[in-house]
Amino acid sequence: MVGYAFMGAAHSQAWRTVNRVYDLPARARMAMICGRDAGKVAGAADRLGWDAYTTDWRALVASDEIDVVDICTPGDSHAEIALAALAAGKHVLCEKPLANTVAEARAMTAAAATARAAGVRSMCGFNYRRVPAVTMMRQLVADGRLGVIRHVRAAYLQDWIVDPQFPLVWRLQRDRAGSGALGDIGAHIIDLTQYVTGQRITGVSAVTETFVKERPLPAGSSGLAATANGSVDGGGPPTGPVTVDDAAVFVARLDEGSLATYEASRFATGRKNALRVEINGSLGTVAFDLERLNELEFYDATRPTAEQGFTRILVTEGEHPYMSAWWPPGHIIGYEHSFTHQMRDFVEAVATGADPTPSFADALQVQLVLDAVTRSAELGSQWTEVEPALAALAV
């Protein structure tokens, strides 16, 4: 694993757990973790349960001890690490968004296709697909229980940078993160809704905004000071420009005729991690809220009119996706379980020679949507078609 902070910890917990919860064809061994600071990565290896550590991801990629590379770094290093790992014959799990640019995502997808011919697998970490209620939404759509999908309504709302004094961390710098709320949390709802509906976004009209354009540099961040136009304002701490969107809102068309709305914001005061999706079809509706992730709301319009209404399904039965390995019905699960489910599916695919999903090609398609949203916003919300992912593969 490369990176040991937020996702590093979440993935480590999943790697520690997955062998013990699920009966897998191969056991995952936590061989080596990488970070840039020797002291900190040593502590992380100990705390998170890794056998060894290194400060050079190239050493990790080159190691004969390692079969799988799990990339948990900011987007500016995804492509370089993934390309090297695939070339070295390592299976790759890469956090979302796949890359910072379409060009990088194309190169990664092409490399994944080449590596696949040699039996090397790759997957992108859109973990919310593996929340049992989300997987169940997809099954309901696939089984025709919603009929023809007319509307997709998705929002992913957070509020962690409402304070203008919140520092200019890497997530607020385009060269490190690619984009802001759009690529960070908007990417999740793009992937999730396409996964659930089985439809692709074909075109968008978007607005984006950066509400706070200048922020204090984080304390002791020499690398940041070099990239931001550090300035001293009235004797206060040095500041730098925010170079990503704080919020992105767009309407979209899906390829089977649905209309969709998307909202991704880090300025939704009071909303901490509110991922909400509602899908309306000719025969029914499903609604999901990550803050109540064990539940799914289902409206079945085929029931007798007098009995129609939203049903709250508690998605904790053994027959629900992923749930048979956990607790008795009603004993709920949480955020971290989606990562354990992700590792289960990834290990199973690698061990049995199957292709895990979402593939790099799937993640490239999400990247193309992000790109279309950015271009539309720059062109005053002009309607912008999403470039087909297949054409990108030929590059």
Ligand SMILES: NC(=O)c1ccc[n+]([C@@H]2O[C@H](COP(=O)([O-])OP(=O)(O)OC[C@H]3O[C@@H](n4cnc5c(N)ncnc54)[C@H](O)[C@@H]3O)[C@@H](O)[C@H]2O)c1
């Ligand atoms: N799936 C999800 O729900 C989810 C949630 C949060 C973040 N993410 C994604 O995970 C990735 C990491 O985000 P995070 O929140 O964990 O960030 P973070 O800032 O918490 O951690 C980043 C880690 O990467 C390390 N790092 C940075 N550059 C490195 C390099 N060149 N070599 C080695 N280590 C390096 C840092 O030291 C740190 O340990 C991003 O792509 C982000 O979009 C996904």
